Amino acid sequence: MNNFPEGMPAIAQKFETAGNITEIKPLGPGFxxxxxxxxxxxSRYILQRKNHLIFPDVPGMMKNIELITEHIRKKILAEGGNPLREVLTVTVRKPETMTEAEKKDPAGHLYYKDASGNYWAMCLFIEGSVTYEKADTPELCYKGGEGIGKFQAQLSDFTTPLNETIKGFHNIRWRFRQWDEALAKDAAGRVKDLKEEIGWIEDRREEMLDFWKKVEDGTIPTRVTHNDTKISNILFDGNGDVLCVIDLDTCMSSTSLNDFGDAIRSYTNTGAEDDRNLDNVGMSMEMFEAYTRGYLSQRKGNLTESEIENLAFSARYITYEQVLRFLMDYIDGDTYYKTAYPGHNLVRTHAQYKLLCSIESQYEEMKKIVDKYAR
Ligand SMILES: Nc1ncnc2c1ncn2[C@@H]1O[C@H](COP(=O)(O)OP(=O)(O)O)[C@@H](O)[C@H]1O
Ligand SMILES: [Mg+2]
Structure with a gap:
């Protein structure tokens, strides 16, 4: 019995696994x-409970994942690669466990909804893979850039429309709407103590909207984006070479600049996202250059001039958005991000803001580096 957390075997058995299930174990604390x-x-598999508070359209999300992984799988097969290791393989439902309604649902084979309304999905565990919690060497940064660049290159001819599974994700106009509502609501009564922090957001509102307008009017093109490009979402092999990008829940159609900016936000930070010691926090130019070099090694010649011109700014945009999101969650009373202690979201806000200031102060140099490797 110890091999199985309560209720888990019944859930896992809904999926088409090879062989009999012998053990189910939790894997680390998911964010x-x-x-x-x-x-x-x-074999081994990854079974995940998809948080439907964050992903209100789990079927749409799973359909996106199926479309994307199928597209990449075809590319890998055409190039003679190993599709079981170089892309996520979604494990489908056992048909005999599916209801008539599930059979009619175009995404019904991709997930299981349990009696409490939780959604579950499964994929093949990629054996011998390694993940890093932090990109702490320039080599790893380069490889991470290469991984996301490769993922984007594999999807550069993907034209099927994707479901917008998280409305307004990385859309600052949408975020400002939520932000304005959060301030007006002041759900946790914290606004009065946050004058300075709120000023950080308001002072930059216009320049962030100016950037987003270029996405809205098509100056910056829309592509398939991953939207959560941290290093822990890339699997590497034992030699440190990229296997594939995972955690595809947030994949949608947007600007690929978001993927770059988010990676810079997470890879180049010399401190932790929730560092209490702000002296630790800042953008490492060495890491920025390494990531940019890796990324552009896969995208060189395939980005538009407008994408190249705005690439460095995307790091400011995404880091700013993260400051806003941490602060907004703090204002809302900590409803979105898991917190380990009271005030955790405010600590995160301060650490991200320190990072944002560091990126802003190095912006001219960043643009020069992009120019050097983009063409
Ligand atoms: N298919 C897989 N093969 C091997 N390891 C995996 C696989 N999927 C996830 N993992 C491991 O589990 C961790 C969490 O999975 P992920 O899908 O990124 O979920 P979360 O939303 O919690 O970040 C990953 O960082 C990776 O270490
Ligand atoms: Mg992840």
């Missing part, structure tokens, strides 16, 4: 999803 490793006598 957003709860993740389990399901072991059978033949």
């Amino acid at each position: 957003i999803n709860d993740t389990f490793i399901v072991k059978t006598d033949k």
